[in-house]
Amino acid sequence: MANYSTNEFKPGLKVMLDGDPCAILENEYVKPGKGQAFNRVKVRNLKNGRVNERTFKSGDSLEGADVMDREMEYLYADGEFWHFMATDGSFEQVGADEKAVADTKNWLKEQVIYQVTLYNGAPIAVTPPNFVELEVVETDPGVRGDTSGGGTKPAKLVTGAVVKVPLFINVGDTLKVDTRTNDYVGRA
Amino acid sequence: MHDWQPTASIDNLRRRAGIINQIRRFFAERDVLEVETPALSGAAVSDPHLFPFITDLVPEGGGPTRVLYLHTSPEYPMKRLLAAGSGSIWQQCKVYRNGESGSRHNPEFTMLEWYRVGFDHHQLMEEVDQLVRSVLGCTPARRVTYADLFRDLLVTDIHGCDTSELARLGRERCGFTGELDRDGWLNLLFSHLIEPQLIEPTMVYAFPASQAALARIVGSDDRVPSAARFELFINGMELANGYFELTDAMEQARRFETDQQLRAALNRPVLPVDEHLVHALHSGLPECAGVALGVDRLVMLAMGARSIDEVIAFPITRA
Numbered sequence: 001m002a003n004y005s006t007n008e009f010k011p012g013l014k015v016m017l018d019g020d021p022c023a024i025l026e027n028e029y030v031k032p033g034k035g036q037a038f039n040r041v042k043v044r045n046l047k048n049g050r051v052n053e054r055t056f057k058s059g060d061s062l063e064g065a066d067v068m069d070r071e072m073e074y075l076y077a078d079g080e081f082w083h084f085m086a087t088d089g090s091f092e093q094v095g096a097d098e099k100a101v102a103d104t105k106n107w108l109k110e111q112v113i114y115q116v117t118l119y120n121g122a123p124i125a126v127t128p129p130n131f132v133e134l135e136v137v138e139t140d141p142g143v144r145g146d147t148s149g150g151g152t153k154p155a156k157l158v159t160g161a162v163v164k165v166p167l168f169i170n171v172g173d174t175l176k177v178d179t180r181t182n183d184y185v186g187r188a
Numbered sequence: 189m190h191d192w193q194p195t196a197s198i199d200n201l202r203r204r205a206g207i208i209n210q211i212r213r214f215f216a217e218r219d220v221l222e223v224e225t226p227a228l229s230g231a232a233v234s235d236p237h238l239f240p241f242i243t244d245l246v247p248e249g250g251g252p253t254r255v256l257y258l259h260t261s262p263e264y265p266m267k268r269l270l271a272a273g274s275g276s277i278w279q280q281c282k283v284y285r286n287g288e289s290g291s292r293h294n295p296e297f298t299m300l301e302w303y304r305v306g307f308d309h310h311q312l313m314e315e316v317d318q319l320v321r322s323v324l325g326c327t328p329a330r331r332v333t334y335a336d337l338f339r340d341l342l343v344t345d346i347h348g349c350d351t352s353e354l355a356r357l358g359r360e361r362c363g364f365t366g367e368l369d370r371d372g373w374l375n376l377l378f379s380h381l382i383e384p385q386l387i388e389p390t391m392v393y394a395f396p397a398s399q400a401a402l403a404r405i406v407g408s409d410d411r412v413p414s415a416a417r418f419e420l421f422i423n424g425m426e427l428a429n430g431y432f433e434l435t436d437a438m439e440q441a442r443r444f445e446t447d448q449q450l451r452a453a454l455n456r457p458v459l460p461v462d463e464h465l466v467h468a469l470h471s472g473l474p475e476c477a478g479v480a481l482g483v484d485r486l487v488m489l490a491m492g493a494r495s496i497d498e499v500i501a502f503p504i505t506r507a
Contacts, residue, residue: 007287028290028291029288029290029291030379030380031237031288031290031293031379032375032379033429034375035237035375035399037237037288038376038379054363054364055363055376055380056364056366057366057368058287060366
């Protein structure tokens with residue numbers, strides 16, 4: 001892979017840091033009145049999602065990471081891997097392990113398209129769309145006529161995720177949920 | 189999307205023009221002479237961490253060309269004017285520093301530089317404070333030595349601790365993994381951990397003697413000899429850098445030599461030093477203090493701007 005110098009650390013660039021692929025989030029040029037210039041960089045480790053702050057001398061460089069984000073459709077789980085298929089017509093399939101799928105497990109629905117992050121060709125992260133529609137499988141019976149809001153109750157979705165919903169929601173309803181906040185948005 | 193439009197609003201540019209008028213009045217009231225010095229110079233700045241733009245003078249009609257450097261500050265020729273008997277002088281001009289880009293940096297920026305004959309750095313700090321207060325309406329700057337700031341904010345005695353202790357702090361608290369020299373570590377710690385905390389106007393003085401640049405070394409400001417240099421910080425940003433000026437020509441020549449060696453050690457091009465300045469110092473620079481202030485940053489502070497692009501019409505990306 002190519003090397004990138006601090007000046008090329010734009011948000012979104014994927015580089016190798018301490019042996020792990022990382023995405024640059026922010027890059028601030030810091031130059032004291034007299035002396036060495038630095039770049040203060042915020043990076044996300046793409047394997048564990050952790051965000052770190054690091055400082056480099058201006059002009060230092062890092063190796064680029066062979067990381068690619070692909071739009072892929074979720075197919076099925078086999079107990080060990082979650083399988084996705086490329087949507088670009090290649091029908092290429094990959095199996096993501098539990099570590100890669102992580103919390104996105106709560107939002108996986110067949111035929112929905114996810115962003116799968118591939119590192120050296122293997123999935124390391126799966127990002128859900130901002131909103132998914134999932135069916136309620138378990139909740140207290142709905143309170144008829146109460147559509148005005150007011151109270152909330154927990155509802156378990158088909159994926160196992162639990163979200164807070166208004167009292168009028170029933171088992172069998174399909175809900176639109178914001179995957180970034182876990183918030184109920186509305187009935188689909 | 190076309191990039192022909194200015195990044196600063198016309199209203200911001202109007203307010204900027206107002207501040208520049210205020211600066212002009214400030215010096216007129218004090219009878220300081222406005223001067224202009226060349227932006228193109230046959231010599232370059234010696235500071236190993238500054239990179240000049242380099243161009244060629246090509247005589248029309250042929251003959252040898254001459255390499256010229258766009259000035260990174262008007263310091264050297266202004267000192268030549270002082271040595272020639274100008275008395276106190278000021279200048280506002282564009283200066284050029286290759287490669288510097290960021291939310292507080294543009295490779296071409298506006299500098300206000302002035303020299304006060306008969307002033308020391310404490311008197312000049314007072315005058316810088318007056319100018320800044322007249323523009324920003326802020327409180328008087330607190331004055332604190334470099335060593336006291338390290339003691340108060342990082343619990344570090346910079347006179348007593350060795351370089352490995354500074355390196356440990358830099359690695360732990362700034363996420364830095366490379367190698368630096370002692371001043372490099374100090375600069376890292378200062379810029380990452382101290383500067384962001386200097387929100388109220390703060391004049392930092394008595395810098396380590398190794399960071400003197402063109403300031404004289406004095407024994408009176410700190411318990412060890414220190415550089416008679418000061419910097420003003422407001423809102424976590426460096427605004428001005430001043431010196432009780434070095435007048436010793438021999439010492440100046442030695443510092444140029446040290447800078448040149450450092451440049452070579454850093455594998456940076458060794459550029460011609462300004463012999464005119466050394467000669468001017470030999471002929472006699474009057475006792476004086478001088479300061480450079482970033483006008484764009486002053487305007488940023490006046491407007492509460494987060495980026496330099498908000499106060500200059502066309503930053504380098506649209507130049």
